[in-house]
């Protein structure tokens with residue numbers, strides 16, 4: 001009905017079909033099909049008027065992100081999905097190009113704040129800074145739980161390796177995700193560098 005009643009029941013009854021359609025749209029010309037299109041992937045870093053932005057959600061525009069939305073739905077739809085934590089970035093539309101995106105954010109951040117040593121560890125972009133490059137900033141996906149690592153995977157290896165590196169120099173390892181780095185680099189700088 002126009003006032004919205006019935007939507008929840010419809011969602012409840014059709015939830016798995018709707019999720020499947022959101023993951024793999026059957027019609028390339030539909031709203032979902034257009035979100036998945038290579039044109040949209042190439043032109044929309046977070047949200048635009050083709051996907052999530054409308055006038056009424058203007059207050060939230062800076063928070064919207066179609067890739068994270070799709071990742072969230074895929075988590076509900078597929079229990080084996082690891083959102084890149086398995087090192088797979090080329091099998092899901094929302095993760096295509098994430099490493100490149102993270103690397104370009106790293107470049108902008110390092111340049112803005114005069115940090116000259118940038119590097120890559122097993123594919124993940126990092127910044128080294130301060131005397132003897134003793135501190136490290138590691139850039140990760142916002143859905144990765146970096147505090148409670150439950151698997152001895154490649155990300156845990158990177159974290160351990162960088163932890164050892166910074167400890168041996170009396171420095172610190174900071175972790176920042178691309179959601180924050182993209183939206184509020186100044187806040188990241190305050191948090192990571194100024195306030196430690």
Ligand SMILES: [Zn+2]
Pocket residue numbers: 040044046047048049050051052066
């Ligand atoms: Zn968009």
